[in-house]
Amino acid sequence: MSSQSEPHGPGAGAQQLSQTDLEQAVMLLIKGLRAAGAASGLAGDELDESVARTLAFLRRRITGDYTIDEFGFDADFTENLALPLLRPLYRNWFRVEVRGIENIPAEGGGLLVANHSGTIAVDSVMTQLAIHDETPGHRSLRMLGADLVFGSPLVGPLARKTGSTLATSADAQRLLDGGHLVGVWPEGFKGVGKLYKDRYRLQRFGRGGFVAAALRAEVPIIPCSIVGAEEIAPMLANAAPLARLLGMPYFPITPTFPWLGPLGMIPLPSKWLIEFGTPIRTDDRGEGAAEDPAVVFEISDRVRETIQHTIYDLLRDRRSVFF
Numbered sequence: 001m002s003s004q005s006e007p008h009g010p011g012a013g014a015q016q017l018s019q020t021d022l023e024q025a026v027m028l029l030i031k032g033l034r035a036a037g038a039a040s041g042l043a044g045d046e047l048d049e050s051v052a053r054t055l056a057f058l059r060r061r062i063t064g065d066y067t068i069d070e071f072g073f074d075a076d077f078t079e080n081l082a083l084p085l086l087r088p089l090y091r092n093w094f095r096v097e098v099r100g101i102e103n104i105p106a107e108g109g110g111l112l113v114a115n116h117s118g119t120i121a122v123d124s125v126m127t128q129l130a131i132h133d134e135t136p137g138h139r140s141l142r143m144l145g146a147d148l149v150f151g152s153p154l155v156g157p158l159a160r161k162t163g164s165t166l167a168t169s170a171d172a173q174r175l176l177d178g179g180h181l182v183g184v185w186p187e188g189f190k191g192v193g194k195l196y197k198d199r200y201r202l203q204r205f206g207r208g209g210f211v212a213a214a215l216r217a218e219v220p221i222i223p224c225s226i227v228g229a230e231e232i233a234p235m236l237a238n239a240a241p242l243a244r245l246l247g248m249p250y251f252p253i254t255p256t257f258p259w260l261g262p263l264g265m266i267p268l269p270s271k272w273l274i275e276f277g278t279p280i281r282t283d284d285r286g287e288g289a290a291e292d293p294a295v296v297f298e299i300s301d302r303v304r305e306t307i308q309h310t311i312y313d314l315l316r317d318r319r320s321v322f323f
Contacts, residue, residue, distance in 0.1 A: 053080065071171070072160035075140065082162045083129055089122075090129050093269050094228060100276035101134040103222055109176045110279070111214040112141065112183040113303050114224035115202055115311065116191030119233035119252045120267055123226050124185060128163070130274050131181070142175050143183040148249065169209055176217035183224075184210045193250035196234040200227070200315060202308050208300035211282075215290035215299075220279035223303050225310035228272030231321050233257065233265070270321055273314045277306055 057080040060066050066076040090096050104110070114127060128141040143159075144167035150156040165171045167184065175182045185191065190203040214221050235252045243251035257264030280303065282289075289295045 057081065068161075071142070071163075071165045071175070073140075073142070073163045074161040075163075078140070078162045079132070079138075082158075083132060086125055086129050087133075090126055090133075093267070094126065094232075094272040095269075096126060096130060096228075096272040096274060098130050098134050098274050098276075100278075101130075103276045103279055104131055104135050104139065105181065105220065105222075105279070106135070106137055106139075107179070109179045109217050109219035110181045110222055111176060111210060111217075111219055112181065112222045112224050112276070113210060113307070114183065114185055115226055115307050116185035116187040117194070117199070117226070118192060118229035118267075119235045119254060120265065121192045122232070122267065123229040124183065125162075126229075126272065127183060127224060127226065127274060139181050141183045142180045144172055144185075146188060148189075169213060172210065172213045173216060176213055176219050186210055189249035193235065193238065193252070195238065196230070196236060199230040199234075200311050202304055202311075205300055205304050208296040211296045211299045211303070212290040215282045215285060215295070218283035220281055221299070221303055222279050223277035223306040223310065225275045225277065225307045225314060226272070227274075227311060227314040227318060228270045231270035232267035234268075268322075271318060271323055273318060275310055275314060277310060280306075 057076070060076060066074065068074045104112075112127070112131075114123070117123060124143050124145075128143060131141045132138050140163055143164040145159055145164045146167060149159050149164070150166055165175070172182060172184070186205040187203040188206075194201075194203060211221070233252065233254045233256075235250075235254055237253040239251040239253055243249065254264065256266070280299065282299070285295055
């Protein structure tokens with residue numbers, strides 16, 4: 001898809017920074033970055049590279065030298081601010097181990113289908129980071145999200161900027177037809193909000209709309225199995241009346257939340273394994289396959305079974321919850 005992009009500058013009527021203001025801001029930023037780098041033990045070359053990248057990013061934001069596509073995706077913001085902020089969580093907190101990255105298409109459309117869990121739904125962004133960092137071409141995963149996500153005043157705009165869009169057949173089809181790699185978590189809130197006693201047991205996948213979209217676009221479906229997210233905030237109970245009052249799909253009761261307040265929302269440092277399975281072809285099903293319920297159900301069931309069995313294999317490989 002030749003997505004329509006347009007440059008975004010400071011905006012009409014915005015005050016322009018003077019050269020002196022910009023120089024002072026840059027000097028302060030350099031001092032702050034060097035202090036932060038020294039505190040974190042970064043080597044000199046690594047620190048200089050980090051400073052240079054940050055300054056280049058800041059310059060582009062000030063001059064408006066970046067683009068946002070028709071879905072609201074801001075690649076510059078995602079790669080230079082959002083993903084770097086998530087990387088310590090990915091590498092040092094969850095210590096994510098990735099398998100089967102060669103199954104992600106190097107180019108062209110593809111539909112990634114994954115299990116969903118964790119009470120705090122960070123498995124999607126960890127998968128996004130895994131694909132970006134581990135694929136040779138640093139592919140961007142365009143994620144499909146629920147209405148509730150985009151209705152949130154802070155999370156919604158941030159999700160749009162980092163490549164997510166509403167989980168509708170129309171948007172999914174446009175992205176797939178345009179050669180994008182699209183991610184879907186068909187369990188939805190049923191998966192994220194399930195009790196800890198039901199961990200690693202996949203919930204229903206719905207009516208298979210994601211399969212129909214892949215069939216129409218004739219792109220491969222890549223099963224993705226995630227182990228580790230179930231333990232970041234074990235949900236012992238769901239305060240359903242409180243959830244209804246607040247307009248939420250569930251209100252979790254965990255070992256730390258709500259007892260510790262906001263601190264109780266900090267995820268536990270579980271050990272994560274993410275495996276990308278062998279792609280399932282959809283370009284060999286013939287014309288009209290997307291409208292055939294039998295074909296859609298067969299592929300949907302195959303994807304679900306593949307993810308479930310791979311999860312069991314990963315659980316056997318993992319030494320313990322936290323190691």
